[in-house]
Amino acid sequence: MVQSIDKPPFFDGTHYAHWKTKMKFFIKSRDYKLWDIVEDGPFVPQRSKAEWSADDRKKMELNCKALHILFCAFGPTINEKMSSCESAKEVWDKLEVTYEGTDEVKETKIGLFTLEYENFKMDPEENVEKMFDRFSTITNGLKGYGEAISKEKLVRKLIYSLLESWDSKRTAIIEAKNLKTLKLDELMGSLLTHQIMKKNKEDEKNRE
Known part of the structure; x- marks a missing residue:
């Protein structure tokens, strides 16, 4: 909806x-x-409405x-x-x-999100979309608690979280793109294109 x-x-x-x-x-x-x-x-004025000033x-x-x-x-x-x-x-x-929650609860939640972020890696069973959704959940959680991460760091984290099978694509992106200005949606588009091409090649091999 x-x-x-x-x-x-x-x-x-x-x-x-x-x-x-x-x-x-x-x-x-x-x-x-x-x-x-x-x-x-x-804060609600602690006097009767008749005594409120124009500013009140x-x-x-x-x-x-x-x-x-x-x-x-x-x-x-x-x-x-x-x-x-x-x-x-x-x-x-x-x-x-x-x-x-209280400040103590917030700190605990921030700590958990931070740990998830630091340990984040692409799962062998997930595609680019699922990886990106999982990554967004973690980073949005941190942002919601006031722990925003720079776009450059997010881009670098995602690139280096890819599986070994993506090494050639990772190298190509690092060599061809300026990671300081590369946007997350641009990175996502590039990874999705590569994923489609990989799938097509696999389908061709299976047909042969």
Whole structure:
């Protein structure tokens, strides 16, 4: 199902790190001031509405808009958990504690993703698409916890994670491409082309 660009990314309680990144970009694309409200506050004025200043009212108006975006992304279960929150920041912080965990939990998850990244190798039984999907899950997990890796390092990691049977292709890419500027989608395209050519050769041999 295709996600409408006019609707916030839906969150059902799973894959929080992935949703969090998408929601950040969605809110920022609507109004960057809304993201400031989510990230920094406002904190609800501790006085009656009659005593609110013009600035208080403006901030609370932005707060309501940010809350509306967030709650439109939730199903009934998440809605119920967040219903007592009065500010967008309170919702965002509660989501992080509930689905991302405390600082200690975060560090543990970062450590696990880092270990998976460092030990990443192409599995003999998987194709390029599955390898890339697995790699993306790991790197997106790290990114979701604030551990972004440079594009150059990601490209190099993927190239050197290929099986020995891909040595000739790896050498060709390293010699022909500038790894500092090579994009992941370009690398993916090159590997997919090579995979198709390898498959065609194998099919020809089998027919003979």
